[in-house]
Amino acid sequence: MGAGHASRLHRPGDTLVHRLPPQCKLVAVAGFALVVVATPREWFWAFGLYALLLALVAVLARVPAGFVLRRMVVEVPFVAFALAIPFIGTGERTTFMGLSLSVAGLWAAWNILAKATLGVAASVLLAATTEPRMMLLGAQRLRLPPLLVQIAMFMLRYLDVILDEMRRMRVARESRGFVARDVRHIPVIARSAGALFIRSYERGERVHLAMLSRGYTGSMPMIQDVSAVSRQWLAAGMLPGAALAVLLGSWGIT
Amino acid sequence: MSSPWSSAPSSSSVSSVSSSSPLPSPSGPVPVPPSLEVSRLAYAYPDGTQALFGVDLRVERGERVALLGPNGAGKTTLVMHLNGILTAGHGTVSVAGLPVGKGTLAEIRRRVGLVFQDPDDQLFMPTVRDDVAFGPANAGVTGQELERRVRDALERVGMLETIDRPPHHLSFGQRRRVAVATVLAMEPEILVLDEPSSNLDPASRRELAEILRGLDVTVLMVTHDLPYALELCERSLILSGGVIAADGPTREILTDAALLAAHRLELPYGFAPP
Numbered sequence: 041m042g043a044g045h046a047s048r049l050h051r052p053g054d055t056l057v058h059r060l061p062p063q064c065k066l067v068a069v070a071g072f073a074l075v076v077v078a079t080p081r082e083w084f085w086a087f088g089l090y091a092l093l094l095a096l097v098a099v100l101a102r103v104p105a106g107f108v109l110r111r112m113v114v115e116v117p118f119v120a121f122a123l124a125i126p127f128i129g130t131g132e133r134t135t136f137m138g139l140s141l142s143v144a145g146l147w148a149a150w151n152i153l154a155k156a157t158l159g160v161a162a163s164v165l166l167a168a169t170t171e172p173r174m175m176l177l178g179a180q181r182l183r184l185p186p187l188l189v190q191i192a193m194f195m196l197r198y199l200d201v202i203l204d205e206m207r208r209m210r211v212a213r214e215s216r217g218f219v220a221r222d223v224r225h226i227p228v229i230a231r232s233a234g235a236l237f238i239r240s241y242e243r244g245e246r247v248h249l250a251m252l253s254r255g256y257t258g259s260m261p262m263i264q265d266v267s268a269v270s271r272q273w274l275a276a277g278m279l280p281g282a283a284l285a286v287l288l289g290s291w292g293i294t
Numbered sequence: 295m296s297s298p299w300s301s302a303p304s305s306s307s308v309s310s311v312s313s314s315s316p317l318p319s320p321s322g323p324v325p326v327p328p329s330l331e332v333s334r335l336a337y338a339y340p341d342g343t344q345a346l347f348g349v350d351l352r353v354e355r356g357e358r359v360a361l362l363g364p365n366g367a368g369k370t371t372l373v374m375h376l377n378g379i380l381t382a383g384h385g386t387v388s389v390a391g392l393p394v395g396k397g398t399l400a401e402i403r404r405r406v407g408l409v410f411q412d413p414d415d416q417l418f419m420p421t422v423r424d425d426v427a428f429g430p431a432n433a434g435v436t437g438q439e440l441e442r443r444v445r446d447a448l449e450r451v452g453m454l455e456t457i458d459r460p461p462h463h464l465s466f467g468q469r470r471r472v473a474v475a476t477v478l479a480m481e482p483e484i485l486v487l488d489e490p491s492s493n494l495d496p497a498s499r500r501e502l503a504e505i506l507r508g509l510d511v512t513v514l515m516v517t518h519d520l521p522y523a524l525e526l527c528e529r530s531l532i533l534s535g536g537v538i539a540a541d542g543p544t545r546e547i548l549t550d551a552a553l554l555a556a557h558r559l560e561l562p563y564g565f566a567p568p
Contacts, residue, residue, distance in 0.1 A: 173421060173460075194418065196420055197418055197419065197460075243414075243415065246412070247418050249374075249410075249415075250410050250418065251418065252379055252403070253377055253406075253408040253410075254476065255400060255432035255480075256428075257400075257432065261431030263428070263440070
């Protein structure tokens with residue numbers, strides 16, 4: 041418990057990147073991802089330049105490479121999927137170290153790997169430099185559907201509470217001699233999950249009452265102003281801007 | 295509950311249900327309306343369970359009153375009526391002269407500060423600052439004034455230094471105090487606390503008592519912690535079987551063993567009102 045989910049991704053700091061308003065950073069990362077996705081997969085060096093841009097941001101934000109790499113582990117399932125494609129792909133085949141691989145599959149795998157890696161790295165940098173709470177303020181500022189923002193906000197607030205409840209239920213089960221060992225124990229776990237769901241649902245109702253008691257009428261009041269000035273938009277725009285320049289520049293060359 | 299009427303006290307030194315004010319009306323030319331006036335309030339849940347059978351009570355401005363009662367007496371149901379979360383089946387509730395009704399809900403909810411039993415239900419925002427600001431912000435307070443209200447409310451419960459922390463990183467006692475601050479920030483007419491001492495360790499319990507005693511607001515404290523009621527409230531009401539079964543000075547109520555026994559209330563072992 042304690043520090044919990046909030047600080048695992050976030051790396052507090054006071055750099056130019058940290059200080060940028062969250063909505064600017066959100067738009068910058070989305071823009072960057074769009075440019076990356078729009079890049080033809082054959083332009084290897086463009087992807088290299090994109091990676092260089094992210095490295096620059098990391099240096100500016102004083103986020104060490106190890107920090108980013110460790111958090112990029114979330115990508116592993118995608119990597120596994122991508123690595124499978126050349127084996128199951130059809131069409132023209134080539135041999136590499138005695139393995140028969142599909143050429144089209146190799147291209148597809150590279151395409152997924154390169155683009156996903158860049159996207160994940162950008163997101164990790166965003167999360168490292170932006171508090172989760174600020175991210176939601178930014179989303180609110182960008183007029184994302186308020187219901188979604190509120191759901192995300194409550195998840196942020198209650199994740200620890202619910203995990204703690206789950207832990208207490210497990211302790212209660214084990215105190216009475218139950219330890220989940222094989223599939224026959226699944227019904228017990230499932231019933232616990234159901235109980236947890238009902239408890240969380242009831243808590244949701246109580247929280248709703250508490251909100252109504254303090255004048256909630258369906259929309260979250262904008263408590264903290266995170267307005268951005270054009271200079272900050274410009275600074276944040278440099279990442280997708282530079283990426284776009286790379287993309288358009290390459291188009292000129294080819 | 296089978297027959298709520300039978301649980302009314304048969305003999306008691308404490309005055310029974312009374313609709314008139316138990317205190318002399320305030321002196322001065324302009325009478326101050328009572329902070330809270332509940333009259334003939336009855337309520338049945340949608341499933342037909344009757345929870346309140348005609349509650350009458352009156353809390354004058356500046357009073358600290360304890361609402362005592364066993365589990366299932368209808369305490370929480372009554373509290374839910376005070377700020378219009380439940381609407382009365384019969385009878386009226388008014389806060390500082392303003393009746394609770396559809397058109398007055400926003401103002402009523404500003405005037406009645408409800409502190410829930412579980413602070414995790416009350417503190418739902420990502421930081422203490424956002425949480426304390428939630429109420430006044432809903433009432434349209436912004437900018438400097440909002441910041442002043444937040445700091446002032448946290449100052450009054452001694453929690454100003456936690457302003458930027460997430461509520462789930464605070465201790466239980468601290469969370470309860472922040473929960474009090476969240477309603478103080480709305481500058482309420484009356485503070486309604488649901489079991490304020492539950493789950494607190496003795497030190498947190500005493501600290502909360504000191505804070506509550508220092509506040510300059512009307513307080514209605516719902517509890518079955520009788521020593522706490524004695525410590526903080528001059529006057530107590532017993533809600534039992536959906537009616538106010540007794541109303542009088544806390545000391546008198548707590549020394550009336552027959553009255554307490556009739557309503558499933560008991561002093562803790564070894565405790566005698568000093």
